[in-house]
Amino acid sequence: METLRSPHYATPPKAAGFPKGWRLPFVRIFPASQEKHPPPVDYVGPPLADLAGERVFCSEFKYRKGIEIFGEGGHADEYVYQITSGAVRTYKMLPDGRHQINAFHLQGDMFGFENGVAHRFSADALVETHVRIIKRGSILDAMQNRVVSTKNLICFVTQNLQHAEDHMLLLGRKTSLERVAAFLLEMDERLAHPAMMLLPMNRRDIADYLGITLETVSRAFSILRDEALLRFDGNIQRRIELLDRHALAEFDA
C-alpha cells in the first residue's frame, strides 16, 4: 500500500469500493491494490499523458470482475481512467432497479471525465480490468498555454457525446434486431474486426445497453445464427464469429 501514498495522489480511487447489489456478484477480494499481479506502480508516460501533450504522473490499478470502480452520485474523485486491459460498463439506474448502460469501455478507452462533484453514473469492471489513472487537475495544469491539448481534450469529450447521440437514435427508434446487429458491428469495429470475438459482457448487460430484455437479445442472436450471419464458437456463447458483416449491416437500419 505504500506506493499508493505516493505524492502524486493521496488515495486510490474508490478505496472502499465493494461490490454493489446489481446482480450480487460473488466477489471476494478488494481493494485491487492488494492484488499481487501487477502491483500498483507510479507510471510516467504515454499514452494517457499524450492527452495533455506532456508527461504527467499516472498510476495503475486492478479491479476484479464485478467490482465497482465508482458509483453514481458518489463523490467524483479527481481522476480520469484509461483501460490497459479488460472492460468496463458505465450505467445509470432508476430507483426500482431498471438499468441503462451508457457505454462499454474497452482496452485503450478513457472514461470518468466529469465536471461536477458527484458522479453522473456508475462504473464497474465486467472482467478483471487494469486501469491507468490520472488526476484530472494535472491534465488542465499540463495543458496550460497549449491550444492543441485543449482540442484533444474537447475531442475526447465530444467522442463520448457522439456515441451518446448515436445510441439515442438506437434506443429511441430501432427494433430489437436492429439494435443487436448494431451492437455486434460496434463491438466488431472496436475490437478491430477479429476473426473470433470474445464478448466481455453477458446477455443481460447487452440487454441493458440496448434497452431490451436479455431474452430478446438471446432470440435475436438465435435469429442471426439461423440466418448464418454469425456462429458461436462451440458451446461458448460469448465467442462469436461474424460470418457476413455486410448482411449484418443491412439488418441495422
Added chain:
Amino acid sequence: METLRSPHYATPPKAAGFPKGWRLPFVRIFPASQEKHPPPVDYVGPPLADLAGERVFCSEFKYRKGIEIFGEGGHADEYVYQITSGAVRTYKMLPDGRHQINAFHLQGDMFGFENGVAHRFSADALVETHVRIIKRGSILDAMQNRVVSTKNLICFVTQNLQHAEDHMLLLGRKTSLERVAAFLLEMDERLAHPAMMLLPMNRRDIADYLGITLETVSRAFSILRDEALLRFDGNIQRRIELLDRHALAEFDA
C-alpha cells in the same frame, strides 16, 4: 446581403438552406438574411463571447419556422450557434424516415459544436428563431493561454453529454407516461417554471424526442389532465399549466 460579407466570416451558415422533407413544411422565405426584422448585424460582446472570456465577433441570423439550419452529413461550417429567441430541434434520421430528436434548444442555449467536417445531426427551427453565430476558430484563438476558458468550453460540451446520458436512461428504460412527465418537468425547468408554458413544438416532435408515437404522447397528456396534474389553456393545446409539479415528479421514475 452586404453585411454578410463582413470580414468576420465569409458566408452565412447554410446559405443554401432549404426546407427538408421531414414533414414537408410549407415554408417560403430564405435565406433569413433577407428578412427585414431584425437585419443581420455584426455583433461584438457577451454573452456568447463570454465563453471565450474575450470579446469576439458574432453575427445574428433569423430562421423562419420549419427552416433547416444545417443538415446531418452536411459540411460542418465553422460556427457555433446561440439562440437569442425561438427554439430549435437537433435530430438524427434513419433511411426509412424514423426520427430521433436529440435535444430541444431554447433561448440562451448553444448548439452546433462539432469536431469533424460533417454535421453529426440536423438542426432546424421549430418557430421563428434568432440565433447569434460565432466562428468556432475564434473561440479557440481567443482562449489561447486561458485555462479558465478551456474549462468553460469543456463544461459546455459536458452539459450536452450529461443531457444525452439522462436521455438514454429515459429512452432505454422508462414507460411512456414517465417519459412525458419527465419531458414536462424538463421544459418547466428550462422555461424557469412559468405559470403557463407555451410549448414551441408539436406532439410529433415531442414523440420523436421521447421515442414514442404522437398518439401515445397525446394519451399521456390526457391522463395527466384527467389526474389534474396539468391543464390546457382553453383550446390551445400547447399552452400548459402544471398544477402539481410534485405529483408529476412521482410519475417520472
Added chain:
DNA sequence: CGAAGATTTGATCTGTATCAAGTGCAGTGG
C-alpha cells in the same frame, strides 16, 4: 369559407416483456 394541419380518441394489432422451464457450463468441495 375552405383546406390542411394538429390533436384527440377509439379499435385493433403486434413486438417485446414477462413468466416459466430446461439445458449446459464453470467453479467448488468432497
Added chain:
DNA sequence: CCACTGCACTTGATACAGATCAAATCTTCG
C-alpha cells in the same frame, strides 16, 4: 476425479404496453 450448485443462456407460452389504423373535432390561415 466426480457430483453439486449456481449462473448463463436458450426456448416456449402468454400478456400487455404501445404501435398502427382509423375517424372525428378543432385550429389556423390563406
